[in-house]
Amino acid sequence: MLSLEAAINLGELLTRVRDYSGIAQKRDIQLIPTQLKNACAYDFYPNGDDCAVLANGDGYSLLAIEGFINRFVEEDPWFAGWCGVMVNVSDIAAMGGRPQAVVNALWSAGEDKAAQVLAGMAAASAAFGVPIVGGHTNLRSQQTQLSVSILGQASALLSSFAARPGHVIVAAIDLRGAWRAPHLNWNAATTTNPESLRRYIALLPEIAESGLAIAAKDISQAGLLGTLTMLLESSQVGARITLEQIPKPEAESWQAWLCAFPSFGYLLTAEPKKLPELLARFHACGIAAAQIGEITDSKRLDVTAEAQQHCFWDLAQFPLTGLGAAI
Numbered sequence: 001m002l003s004l005e006a007a008i009n010l011g012e013l014l015t016r017v018r019d020y021s022g023i024a025q026k027r028d029i030q031l032i033p034t035q036l037k038n039a040c041a042y043d044f045y046p047n048g049d050d051c052a053v054l055a056n057g058d059g060y061s062l063l064a065i066e067g068f069i070n071r072f073v074e075e076d077p078w079f080a081g082w083c084g085v086m087v088n089v090s091d092i093a094a095m096g097g098r099p100q101a102v103v104n105a106l107w108s109a110g111e112d113k114a115a116q117v118l119a120g121m122a123a124a125s126a127a128f129g130v131p132i133v134g135g136h137t138n139l140r141s142q143q144t145q146l147s148v149s150i151l152g153q154a155s156a157l158l159s160s161f162a163a164r165p166g167h168v169i170v171a172a173i174d175l176r177g178a179w180r181a182p183h184l185n186w187n188a189a190t191t192t193n194p195e196s197l198r199r200y201i202a203l204l205p206e207i208a209e210s211g212l213a214i215a216a217k218d219i220s221q222a223g224l225l226g227t228l229t230m231l232l233e234s235s236q237v238g239a240r241i242t243l244e245q246i247p248k249p250e251a252e253s254w255q256a257w258l259c260a261f262p263s264f265g266y267l268l269t270a271e272p273k274k275l276p277e278l279l280a281r282f283h284a285c286g287i288a289a290a291q292i293g294e295i296t297d298s299k300r301l302d303v304t305a306e307a308q309q310h311c312f313w314d315l316a317q318f319p320l321t322g323l324g325a326a327i
Helices: 004-008 010-018 021-039 070-075 077-094 111-128 194-210 223-235 254-258 272-283
Strands: 052-056 059-067 098-109 132-138 140-154 168-173 185-187 215-218 238-242 265-270 288-296 300-305 308-314
Touching: 010 223, 010 254, 010 300, 010 308, 021 223, 059 077, 070 077, 070 111, 070 140, 077 098, 077 111, 077 140, 077 185, 077 194, 077 215, 077 265, 098 111, 098 194, 111 132, 111 140, 111 194, 168 272, 194 272, 215 223, 223 238, 223 254, 223 265, 223 300, 223 308, 265 272, 272 288
Parallel strands: 098 132, 238 300
Antiparallel strands: 052 059, 059 140, 098 140, 168 265, 168 288, 215 265, 238 288, 300 308
């Protein structure tokens, strides 16, 4: 059932979520197309996917990188190190790939925070089975800063550019977790055994190779609605979703949940006939998964809840990242 706040005023709820800083930060990406377009030699630029894609003889090489907010690294250095590996692994999986190796760049004012960051990275490396093969370290910085990059390989792609009107939208989220205070990070990873973590990540390339989904994106700090907006922007399509269909822990508020960064959370689009088997793949691993809506040709993200409907984002009027379909 809907929480009381959503049932009373869906428009107010969506305004609060839209104003969340995790979405606002995605607008910073608008600088990229104007400044770096001529630096890319590939026809698919601008790339709004979770990874850059380079074709090779065995399929596709996937490259991704994540930089972390300085405050997050300072406040929770071990978890920042863990996330350095985890979010990159998620990016590779969101493209239908398998992670191969990680490198990092770490700055810190001395050894204490740096050691905690590296301990978190080492723990995640062991848990996900992805080696750390190199990096850069500087212990004479004024603050602790972290950036982590990853290499992966895919034989079949899931792409943010591939969503089309008529596709169903699936949200798959591991609800078996808890908040990692003080931020809205839903941690269902650090307490899960490594064998299970690896099995869950392997679901995405298996789904890609089986043709069960076509487009995908992992739910980022922009939250579920912000992430879906970015996927729609890449494909230059719209969507209509139903709020109460989104998998959510019963005790959590809609505002917090729609702004959350889940350790395992993906949005996928698929042909309707593939929906039962796609959902079954996640359910077999205990992952909550459901159809939450469908892709439209409107270039709007419309959200419904009971008798209410509101537009969360109109891409025709307000670009988010500025990275529209280019392939």
